[in-house]
Amino acid sequence: MEKVISKATMSRFPTYLKALRQMALEGKKNVLSSELYEVTGIQDTTIRRDLTYLSKDENFGKPGKGYSVKHLIDGLSEVLGVGLESPIILIGVGNLGSAILKYNRWQYTVGKIVGCYDMDRNKEGELFGVKVHHIDDLENTFPPDCEIAILAISQNIQETVDRLMDLGVKGIVDFTHSHFTVREGIEVKPVDVVAAIQELALKIHSKR
Amino acid sequence: MEKVISKATMSRFPTYLKALRQMALEGKKNVLSSELYEVTGIQDTTIRRDLTYLSKDENFGKPGKGYSVKHLIDGLSEVLGVGLESPIILIGVGNLGSAILKYNRWQYTVGKIVGCYDMDRNKEGELFGVKVHHIDDLENTFPPDCEIAILAISQNIQETVDRLMDLGVKGIVDFTHSHFTVREGIEVKPVDVVAAIQELALKIHSKR
């Protein structure tokens, strides 16, 4: 029987990973749960509990000493799907799309963008070292085993999503502000500036 | 005594608003909680509960008929944006920053970007109708009453955050992948492509 990682815990893992990377960069070898609290604002006891999901072997966290930064990074990377050489495609190479593409730096965390698609014939060719296809060629040129697509388009969104699902895409990172529906079992992760600002505004406001 | 809106509820409001805007656009006048479920994937009973936080006056949701789309949008906008004509500033007008700026379409939801700052002298001037200042002029030109800053820079991040806090910024929308600390009471909302992909990858992966 495998341990099931709770939703809440899962959503904190990327935060830990980010903080730990920073620490590794600064040459830190060991870290206490209390130090992680300082940096992430997540309660130390919550952190310790979360981290138990990683510790299959012992000597993970040592009382009196803390956790090995490297060990944690490895553990988190593994559970977060990293190592996953999963190919990712990007649909829509406009302002936002090309910013994302240029920022294609997450190979070390989770796959890389292996291809782009746009409806604009003028965009065809290559950009930041990645091939840009016309959207009509999606089915022809779709990379085998690709399960994740980044959506940064502005038109025909539902239709495009349908095509992606037919091709076997299982997860969509959604930058569009439009609404679309997906079939059972397909995951969508919206990334939304406006929603972020709204939440922020509400939080700030509700404090008074 | 005011009703306190729970964290979880709050985080769903932007989702509802997005869905409702889409419906309004399509000319829909009324909506059932079950229809909102179809579109958002949030359980209808959860939705009904959430919406009670808006209904100060009655005739909000009518049994057998549903909610008035317009009514809901108004209610949500009020509670989320809070009249906030709040000026927002953008720090860092690189690839990502200018994509965001170009997309400055959220005036109707929550404030607007009134000024940008960059460390690159070449960027000074105007972009998409918004003034771009040099970061050295931050203190001189800081818009009064500005409480929200969007961070899309790549260097001197902690220092920049400190300056923003000194100027009274209460909320930061963070696109950088770096870690920085903020003082008690300052809210940070990370918007992170990599974290999004990681969560997605984990979800997909953990299904098998």
Next chain:
DNA sequence: TTCATTTTGTGATTAAATTAACAGATTTTT
């Protein structure tokens, strides 16, 4: 070595969020 100190890991507890269940309001049908 022994003892005090630190810090983890986890059962027990409390708090928060979701879901179920259903009474009662509203509309539609007959």
Next chain:
DNA sequence: AAAAATCTGTTAATTTAATCACAAAATGAA
């Protein structure tokens, strides 16, 4: 106008998540 069918709003039950509290492990000092 009564009966049947819909849906909301809310209380209660359940599930999930966060926190507390402390025993046991490792460290470092005496």
